[in-house]
Amino acid sequence: MLKKLCTAGLWLSLGMGCVPGVHADDGPGIVFYRYVDSRGVTVLDRQGVPPEYAGKGYEVLNQRGRVIQVVPPAPTADQAREAREAQAAAQAAKVQSDADAQLLHLYSSVSDVDRARTRKLAEIDALISVAHSNIQGLANQQASLQSQAADQERAGHPVPQGLIDQMSDLQDQQQNLKVDILRYQTNRQQADADFTQDRARLQQLLSQ
Incomplete structure (x- = not known):
């Protein structure tokens, strides 16, 4: 052989x-x-x-x-690195190209971006306002229940468990609304930043 x-x-x-x-x-x-x-x-x-x-x-x-x-021979470390960098650059270019196409599909002018931004921020502001209003309403209910509990104690009676449970539930609801408000505020900041970025990019694309 x-x-x-x-x-x-x-x-x-x-x-x-x-x-x-x-x-x-x-x-x-x-x-x-x-x-x-x-x-x-x-x-x-x-x-x-x-x-x-x-x-x-x-x-x-x-x-x-x-x-x-x-x-073919296996690539050297430098060749492998260059290939990875080239692939990453090509992928980034593809992502940017797709994002640009979507942006041009959504907006035909910078003023369109401004109007969309105003609408979105107004929607989030409305949610924050409603949450604050609900917190105030829950706080009023809790104050009323606390007054009832104080009356029971002054009369020498134990505070009913049902009353205690209601006050605890109202406190939990207020805390959840406060968490929602923080989330809305974070979303507002992110939306504002996104619209600012979209506006700048659209200006570049329309000027080309």
Whole structure:
């Protein structure tokens, strides 16, 4: 069995020359793997390419000695990094292109952005106002219940558990509304920043 023959010896026995490139029409019969060893000698091997040489690239030849597959060398660390950076840049460009298309679809002028911003912030302000109003209403209810509890204590009676539960529930509702207000305020700041960014980007796109 032939194993690790040099290229020149094989071509002398086959009477053929090396044909570069991959030839899909040469048939599926794979016999040899061709690679360069540590001494710089070109080797042909039926068993495959040793791991220490596979990363340097190799060729696969069929039984007629034609190259049917070329495996390129593994990229260097710098090449791999450059490839990752190029891929990331291409992805970022695609994302920006899609965002620009969406922006142009939504707005035809900067004034459209301004009007949308005004509407959105007004909606959030209305939610904040309603939450504040609800907190005040709950606080009034709680004050009334606390007054009833004080009357019970002054009369020497224990405060009914139902009354205590109502006051606790009102306090929980107020706390939840305060959390909602903080969330609305955060959303308002983010919306304002988003509209500012959209406005600046639309100006750039419309001026191109």
